Amino acid sequence: MPLRVYNTLTGDKQPFEPLTPGKVGMYVCGVTVYDDCHLGHARCYVSFDVIRRYLIRRGYDVTHVQNFTDIDDKIIQRAAERGEDPLTLAREYEKRYFEVFDRLGVRRADRYPRATEEIEGMIALIGRLIEKNHAYPSDGDVYFSTSSFAGYGKLSKRTPESMMAGARVEISEKKRDPLDFALWKKSKPGEPSWPSPWGDGRPGWHIECSVMSGKYLGDTLDIHGGGQDLIFPHHENEIAQSEAASGKPFVRYFLHNGFVTVDGEKMSKSLGNFRTLEELYRQVDPMILRFFILSTHYRSPLTFTAKKLQDAEAGLSRLREGRRHLTELLKLKISSGSDVEPGLAEWPAAVQAEFEDAMDDDFNTAEAIGAIFRMLSRVNQIYDRRAREGTVPAELSGALKKIAAWIEVTAADVLGVSLNAAPAPAGDSGEIEKLLAGRDAARKEKRYADADRIRDEIARLGYQIQDTPLGPRAVKKSVLT
RNA sequence: GGCGGCGUACCCAAGAGGCCCAAGGGAGCGGUCUGCAAAACCGCGAUUCACCGGUUCAAAUCCGGUCGCCGCCUCCA
Numbered sequence: 001m002p003l004r005v006y007n008t009l010t011g012d013k014q015p016f017e018p019l020t021p022g023k024v025g026m027y028v029c030g031v032t033v034y035d036d037c038h039l040g041h042a043r044c045y046v047s048f049d050v051i052r053r054y055l056i057r058r059g060y061d062v063t064h065v066q067n068f069t070d071i072d073d074k075i076i077q078r079a080a081e082r083g084e085d086p087l088t089l090a091r092e093y094e095k096r097y098f099e100v101f102d103r104l105g106v107r108r109a110d111r112y113p114r115a116t117e118e119i120e121g122m123i124a125l126i127g128r129l130i131e132k133n134h135a136y137p138s139d140g141d142v143y144f145s146t147s148s149f150a151g152y153g154k155l156s157k158r159t160p161e162s163m164m165a166g167a168r169v170e171i172s173e174k175k176r177d178p179l180d181f182a183l184w185k186k187s188k189p190g191e192p193s194w195p196s197p198w199g200d201g202r203p204g205w206h207i208e209c210s211v212m213s214g215k216y217l218g219d220t221l222d223i224h225g226g227g228q229d230l231i232f233p234h235h236e237n238e239i240a241q242s243e244a245a246s247g248k249p250f251v252r253y254f255l256h257n258g259f260v261t262v263d264g265e266k267m268s269k270s271l272g273n274f275r276t277l278e279e280l281y282r283q284v285d286p287m288i289l290r291f292f293i294l295s296t297h298y299r300s301p302l303t304f305t306a307k308k309l310q311d312a313e314a315g316l317s318r319l320r321e322g323r324r325h326l327t328e329l330l331k332l333k334i335s336s337g338s339d340v341e342p343g344l345a346e347w348p349a350a351v352q353a354e355f356e357d358a359m360d361d362d363f364n365t366a367e368a369i370g371a372i373f374r375m376l377s378r379v380n381q382i383y384d385r386r387a388r389e390g391t392v393p394a395e396l397s398g399a400l401k402k403i404a405a406w407i408e409v410t411a412a413d414v415l416g417v418s419l420n421a422a423p424a425p426a427g428d429s430g431e432i433e434k435l436l437a438g439r440d441a442a443r444k445e446k447r448y449a450d451a452d453r454i455r456d457e458i459a460r461l462g463y464q465i466q467d468t469p470l471g472p473r474a475v476k477k478s479v480l481t
Numbered sequence: 482g483g484c485g486g487c488g489u490a491c492c493c494a495a496g497a498g499g500c501c502c503a504a505g506g507g508a509g510c511g512g513u514c515u516g517c518a519a520a521a522c523c524g525c526g527a528u529u530c531a532c533c534g535g536u537u538c539a540a541a542u543c544c545g546g547u548c549g550c551c552g553c554c555u556c557c558a
Contacts (some may be wrong), residue, residue: 008485011485012497030558031558037558038558040557072556074556156484158484158554226558228485228553232484233553258486261552264550265552266557268557268558270557271557295493299486301486301551303493307492307493308507310507312493314506314507315506318506321521358495364495367494370505371505377505380521380522381522383522384514384523443516451516465520466520467515467519468521468522469521475520
């Protein structure tokens, strides 16, 4: 089955065919580094991380570029408020970006270009646009002339008339047309600035992505991603700049993730209803957040509530328990029995096909997770019986080995969801083991009061005892309230 | 006003014409296990997909309309 992706340009799912067979150039719009990242950012970067991982899994040679916008109005403003240098502030938040996303299991991109390090390229591109009459200088600013580009509006499906009707466009006397947008902005005294043929200034927001994507991935990108709020104006403007300059299609597939909403509203900086990732990490294992995000298709709206996070925690825990059962089954002695579950021979391949079909369908992680759960349900049934028996027939063991290898590939490598429970705090585990052994001894001697007291003691340390067919064990308790 | 999207069980969420009298997760209920309890595991659970019409042999899935919700059109992932 071919991989199909939903392309915002065409508004439907299309077979995925990169420009160069076997190679994928992927550019994802990064963050403006002036504040901490929140769940909305997490959704975007986790989604594209999984998309990238799956493409790699499918054998593509993927080059992933993600920028940092390290110069813009908000950064300048924030820096001024704090009496800090804008670039110092930007570097600080860049560092924090990596801290939170590393913990979320987001693999690092191949390259993270910064706007301030690509000014030269931007000036060159702006110059080319002026030469081609797609842009014009005006009192130290430079604007892109949207009416000079026939395809303007093709991504967001708007016509110039409808955009005017909104009457929310910024009216400026410097612009020839209200729909024109800035490529270069004249700097005010005291602001960071770079020399240019049009005077000292700094780049507009959109130009950096056109320049950096072109420089590192070529004129035509296979995939360009970002949140749905970037469709207009950001990506629309990027198309205009890049295609007006190169004359080639800018992007083959535009992919956009849906929003995170809170109390029925978009989670965003301006509404002040965001939860930063750092805050959330204090309450939940980052893997729970990742699992929560992947439980919904990346294009659907995702509503954040504490209840849903709890559901996600329970779900992830079930996933981890199932994997543990699988591991324990593989440790059992092999028996010579021939009494095995029917359909074992086809099982591993069938499970794999279900997962891949789901992912091939526009990276449907919700369905793919469903496939994993269906598989684990069967593992659990087998576990229920065989753990009691204490042995597994060779044929069953063979199938389980394949399943175990497969779940590592899908869950860990593709979805990036670690199936290992959060590690015990250092020094904790020895203590727990001792208590567990003490309780077990007490139970064997029928000193139940002692056993129960030790159980409470273990609970106080944050662990829960499970009496399983294979003996007692302690697992870390939820920290969610 | 223009554009885009959404509405599936108590909650969440897959599903883009027949495999659907609709996955999967959470909660609930019943059961297994257990010294007890918990956990874990197993089982049950929508004849129905916001509503009304239409197309079709066949629709949650396509078309039209109605209602409700959200997003973009201004910085935003």
